[in-house]
């Protein structure tokens with residue numbers, strides 16, 4: 157740390173993203189990207205728009221919002237496009253949390269939430285999940301905190317029902333409830349329709365996982381016009397042109413052929429369920445993930461040892477050192493062929509240990 161660093165960086169530990177290594181070719185099952193490339197129409201949209209890059213993009217991303225309004229079924233004023241959904245989370249923490257509005261989220265969830273709270277000096281409460289990692293919605297009724305819930309949750313893939321989310325939202329009328337739907341396209345049920353009924357509900361979406369656009373950085377906040385206006389104050393103060401021209405064009409094109417993303421997501425969901433079945437046959441315990449990843453452990457090998465053995469075989473998965481989940485690995489669901497290679501490598505690693513015992 158430099159001698160110039162501000163108070164807020166004292167002892168600040170930032171988010172550590174999954175590895176993007178360049179030393180060799182890996183089967184990448186560590187950052188929940190889509191294994192499918194963007195469609196030709198989406199790529200062409202970016203190429204075309206590149207020619208206009210001497211001009212700033214439309215700060216309101218109007219065309220993109222129009223296309224998104226069709227797909228999400230809400231008015232354009234209720235949508236805020238952002239530079240990846242991590243940006244909308246930051247906007248929401250800045251707009252809706254402070255000493256008077258502390259924030260609450262599960263103790264096992266997306267690691268960015270506590271980090272944003274610390275960065276902004278917001279008091280936060282980590283609500284314990286149950287022993288099976290499920291979130292008990294009753295813990296969030298009438299909580300008088302800003303609430304953040306990933307649904308499906310990360311890294312467990314477990315879902316709350318739309319009814320449970322609605323109970324949380326309706327019992328917290330004086331605070332904002334943020335539902336992070338990064339993984340909803342793989343098997344959860346979206347609560348976007350509830351944003352028309354509840355002024356305090358903010359839904360966040362990303363095109364990183366469902367729409368093959370992790371590298372383009374595109375996300376959305378969806379909520380009442382008032383919530384969107386509040387977050388626009390933060391957006392215009394920090395980065396008025398947060399969505400670049402190529403990304404906006406790609407997003408618009410992707411939304412116009414949204415069914416193809418929906419199909420890709422259902423292929424991934426099928427491969428996920430088949431892979432889960434095979435892992436259980438190999439003696440793993442898994443959560444009932446509805447996301448594009450599996451969360452698995454086995455008594456046969458430590459989480460970190462399996463991670464390292466897979467890495468040595470050219471397969472990257474994600475291991476978290478947090479004690480409650482250090483026995484697990486989070487395995488992104490890739491193509492059927494990638495998952496065959498992952499399963500074969502895993503079986504070989506377990507076998508080898510059996511022999512050397």
Ligand SMILES: *Cc1c(COP(=O)(O)O)cnc(C)c1O
Pocket residue numbers: 188239240241242243266306310336338361362363364370374375
């Ligand atoms: C991946 C992820 C995000 C961030 O997605 P980007 O749009 O790529 O910034 C947000 N929330 C959760 C739970 C995620 O897993």
